[in-house]
Amino acid sequence: MALDELKIGGMGASRRRVEDNRFIRGKGRYVDDVVLPGMLHMEILRSPVAHARIKSIDTTAAWEVPGVRLVLTGETMAARNLAWMPTLSYDTQAVLATDKVRFQGQEVAAVIADDPYIAKDACSRIVVEYESLPAIVNPVQAQDPNAPLIRDDKENQATNKIFDWEIGDKEATDRAFAEADVVSTVDLHYPRSHPSPLEPCGSIADYDRATGKLTVYMTTQAPHIIRAAVSLVAELPEHMIRIISPDLGGGFGNKVPVYPGYVISILASILTERPVKWIEDKSGNLISTGFGRDVYLQGQLALRKDGKILGMRMHTVSDHGAFYADAQPTKFKIGLMHSTFAAYDVPAAHLTSEGFYTNKAPGGVAYRCSFRVTEAMFFQERMMHAAANDLGMDQADFRRVNLVKDDMFPYRTAFGFLTDSGQYGKCLDVALEAIGYDTFKEEQEEARKRGKLLGIGISTMTEPLGAGNSREYDILGIKMFDSAELRVHMTGKAILRTGAKTQGQGHETTWAQIVAHELGIPADDIVVEEGDTDTAPFGMGTYASRSTPVAGAAVAMVARKIRAKARKIAAHLLEVSEEDIEWELGRFYVRGNEERGVTIQDCALAAYSNVPDGLEPGLENVAYYDPPNLTWPFAAYVCKVEVDPQTGVWDVLKFVAVDDCGVRINPMIVEGQIMGGLTEAYAMASMQYITFDEEGNCIGSNYMDYLLPTAWETPGFELHEVVTPCPHHPIGAKGIGECATVGGPAAFVNAVMNAIEHTGVRNVDMPLMPNRVYEALQTGQNVSGMPPVKGD
Amino acid sequence: MTSLYEEVPAEVPANVPTRRVTVTVNGEKRTVDVEPRLLLAHMLRQALQLTGTHTGCDTTNCGACTVLFDGRPIKSCTMLAVQADGHDVETVEGLATASELHPIQEGFKQEHGLQCGYCTPGMMMASKALLERNPNPTEDEIRWALSGNLCRCTGYQNIVKSVMWAAEKMRAEEAE
Numbered sequence A: 001m002a003l004d005e006l007k008i009g010g011m012g013a014s015r016r017r018v019e020d021n022r023f024i025r026g027k028g029r030y031v032d033d034v035v036l037p038g039m040l041h042m043e044i045l046r047s048p049v050a051h052a053r054i055k056s057i058d059t060t061a062a063w064e065v066p067g068v069r070l071v072l073t074g075e076t077m078a079a080r081n082l083a084w085m086p087t088l089s090y091d092t093q094a095v096l097a098t099d100k101v102r103f104q105g106q107e108v109a110a111v112i113a114d115d116p117y118i119a120k121d122a123c124s125r126i127v128v129e130y131e132s133l134p135a136i137v138n139p140v141q142a143q144d145p146n147a148p149l150i151r152d153d154k155e156n157q158a159t160n161k162i163f164d165w166e167i168g169d170k171e172a173t174d175r176a177f178a179e180a181d182v183v184s185t186v187d188l189h190y191p192r193s194h195p196s197p198l199e200p201c202g203s204i205a206d207y208d209r210a211t212g213k214l215t216v217y218m219t220t221q222a223p224h225i226i227r228a229a230v231s232l233v234a235e236l237p238e239h240m241i242r243i244i245s246p247d248l249g250g251g252f253g254n255k256v257p258v259y260p261g262y263v264i265s266i267l268a269s270i271l272t273e274r275p276v277k278w279i280e281d282k283s284g285n286l287i288s289t290g291f292g293r294d295v296y297l298q299g300q301l302a303l304r305k306d307g308k309i310l311g312m313r314m315h316t317v318s319d320h321g322a323f324y325a326d327a328q329p330t331k332f333k334i335g336l337m338h339s340t341f342a343a344y345d346v347p348a349a350h351l352t353s354e355g356f357y358t359n360k361a362p363g364g365v366a367y368r369c370s371f372r373v374t375e376a377m378f379f380q381e382r383m384m385h386a387a388a389n390d391l392g393m394d395q396a397d398f399r400r401v402n403l404v405k406d407d408m409f410p411y412r413t414a415f416g417f418l419t420d421s422g423q424y425g426k427c428l429d430v431a432l433e434a435i436g437y438d439t440f441k442e443e444q445e446e447a448r449k450r451g452k453l454l455g456i457g458i459s460t461m462t463e464p465l466g467a468g469n470s471r472e473y474d475i476l477g478i479k480m481f482d483s484a485e486l487r488v489h490m491t492g493k494a495i496l497r498t499g500a501k502t503q504g505q506g507h508e509t510t511w512a513q514i515v516a517h518e519l520g521i522p523a524d525d526i527v528v529e530e531g532d533t534d535t536a537p538f539g540m541g542t543y544a545s546r547s548t549p550v551a552g553a554a555v556a557m558v559a560r561k562i563r564a565k566a567r568k569i570a571a572h573l574l575e576v577s578e579e580d581i582e583w584e585l586g587r588f589y590v591r592g593n594e595e596r597g598v599t600i601q602d603c604a605l606a607a608y609s610n611v612p613d614g615l616e617p618g619l620e621n622v623a624y625y626d627p628p629n630l631t632w633p634f635a636a637y638v639c640k641v642e643v644d645p646q647t648g649v650w651d652v653l654k655f656v657a658v659d660d661c662g663v664r665i666n667p668m669i670v671e672g673q674i675m676g677g678l679t680e681a682y683a684m685a686s687m688q689y690i691t692f693d694e695e696g697n698c699i700g701s702n703y704m705d706y707l708l709p710t711a712w713e714t715p716g717f718e719l720h721e722v723v724t725p726c727p728h729h730p731i732g733a734k735g736i737g738e739c740a741t742v743g744g745p746a747a748f749v750n751a752v753m754n755a756i757e758h759t760g761v762r763n764v765d766m767p768l769m770p771n772r773v774y775e776a777l778q779t780g781q782n783v784s785g786m787p788p789v790k791g792d
Numbered sequence B: 001m002t003s004l005y006e007e008v009p010a011e012v013p014a015n016v017p018t019r020r021v022t023v024t025v026n027g028e029k030r031t032v033d034v035e036p037r038l039l040l041a042h043m044l045r046q047a048l049q050l051t052g053t054h055t056g057c058d059t060t061n062c063g064a065c066t067v068l069f070d071g072r073p074i075k076s077c078t079m080l081a082v083q084a085d086g087h088d089v090e091t092v093e094g095l096a097t098a099s100e101l102h103p104i105q106e107g108f109k110q111e112h113g114l115q116c117g118y119c120t121p122g123m124m125m126a127s128k129a130l131l132e133r134n135p136n137p138t139e140d141e142i143r144w145a146l147s148g149n150l151c152r153c154t155g156y157q158n159i160v161k162s163v164m165w166a167a168e169k170m171r172a173e174e175a176e
């Protein structure tokens, strides 16, 4: 008798999470919880100014503080060829500044001491003399012919421009615009934001001179990439480097890059021959580590009177800070920005992009986003909103006309992506029904009588999740596949390891469910480990919603390899030929004689005790999975807000999310991901942004200035599902971790705009703080977050 | 000195004052010599190895370090260890007994009230303080009581449900 899949914690079970058992007891093991014998502590001195030449650094007083073991400056790093390191986008980044500081918060010196308090004291005794230079805080200033050159360290870098890039068919797009009845335009700013996981970054480097082995505990989402990078930067052989990423207190893209602090702690351990712990404080995290967004999005739609989109043009100007350190696939200079409009049937499209250096922290990380997809979809849905208004069409009708229809798959987008499945129209219908779209107009009227303004906003989108395939996607030349290794022990229990790295997504729970689904081994009998490069198979890590699409697929594939071998063993045990064997969950049996069978556990025991002749003993294997395509989840988000015209304050009355992420492995965890993502979407729409004054001072360097929503502000969300299995993923799943963050912001913004656009205003840039909304209501004018930056 | 050996630093830092504090932590009296500037959070984490209390900010905003101080929730990153002398501190490690989870812990697991787990100890301690003074809170009361604690993963909705779950279980246990 086949097993009941839900009972063994297989696919579709809302299995309670195994990792929770330690977290709820306060027994998680985050980097800062790790204590090694003889460990020293490191603190970093950061630049107080955004742009300045370093005239001198005097560390004498710091050395005199009792308990100080080592003081490092750019000069000491340079002597070991470590003052600069490569970024993930083929640029270089200063580890400790030698010539200039290029953003406020840049690493200038480091102190290693007996305890963190002493290290901090000693840092404050380091005297740095700066000669200040004008700060460039936006791309407009960066383009000024008289602007100071930020990257004067680079040969062949005469201006502050990093790249020009384009994709699409310009001529076909121009033709579409020539034929258009209506042309609609938007001009938007997606402000700089910081992923801000609650746990900041940190590392403990432990170099053992006797063995030559370097072990580093590190807050990283991609341990194997880090191992390769450390090997390159520190010139240590790769087999002598072990990166351990223990429990992570969130990541959201912030923990993908290599940070100077990691590198400095490694050198400090090599020099002191003691373990060196570096735990960044929150201000350090917010002002120096990978930010997201900060891009200006301009575009146009060519439209026919009946609502059909004929063509799309887009131009982006992105601000990358002082070092081009975007974490993204090599081929694409502005990430997957060209995934914009993938959900709509657009015959012609053209995208041009320019990127600039400024005196701000480097980054451009995929903040809960598949490489700039958040910006792409925000642009798309704000553009759709504006175009429907310009046409005088209903928002839902306009989308229905243009969404890719179910029978059009596989569909090649104007920029060349291949979307393969979905029920876009159905998702939209479910969302509209749930929010009560039909009766909204009456509700709006009724609210007006109360002096309140109601608005409704729609955002529908599909996004590319789960890079590779490896033909197109690599980081620093390393192909984007992933891996899983499964070892089934003789009692039928198992250990699974993957090249991904959970940061709260619950891999320890869901991966076991995939194995349970494939092999019928109860999920509770499978332990999952990730994050140790000495034990896990090589993988690219977890970001861009790639775990389930890539590593999750590898888990299914390795389980299938195990099953294939178990089948041979079963045939031997049942004394029939392999062809006469049937499989049902957890068990092989003889075709035509269901009673005669052996369980997967019987096969596991036999693999170690009764192996047929000619078969290798053991039941272990590894699989590397290179996906044939990205996965394309779809989402329809609809938001209803009430705006108080007296104050500009807006409240979410209802938010409906319909997600189609294919087959759901653990519905409880999927819903948790969606709610978390929606909250970040709400955060960006309403309050969360990092800005700078004209001197380049970061306004938003701590949680008093950088506002994150609490339980009190955060609205409730109503979730619905539609399931269209992914045609190429072994278990039909698609990525989900980021859909809500990507598609959510436009739903909030469109709703608020819908409530106030009777005044003539077309756009208010995020975040929609009450003062901005109020200003728009009073003036009927757009409120822009673009430069020139006001000094307020 | 309690260990058999204790290495004395070659250069004993002059005039670093220390003070002896005795704090009841999770029901047990603990005595530590501390510098007066040591934060309570760091004493718990480093001197007592109670690493369940996390720190997530420098500005008393995140609540990851929330513990109960004489039964009231406080942010242990904003209190000096010396201020805790003679007081009672309860941390996440004190919630469960060897054999049994506290209903709040069960609630967080059952209702998926955590993802990365970093905010969780603070959230649970703040929830405990709430349920002790209000055994039957409304959703709004829970959201307000937890508004000093940030979570970046869950979106709070499931945290609210977790607290509701725990409240119900605690009321049922009370009734028995």
Ligand code: FES
Residues within 6 Å of the ligand: B054, B055, B056, B057, B058, B059, B060, B061, B062, B063, B064, B065, B066, B075, B076, B077, B078
């Ligand atoms: S560590 Fe953030 S409030 Fe204490």
Ligand code: FES
Residues within 6 Å of the ligand: A198, A249, A250, A504, B113, B114, B115, B116, B117, B118, B119, B120, B150, B151, B152, B153, B154
């Ligand atoms: S669970 Fe990650 S911060 Fe709350």
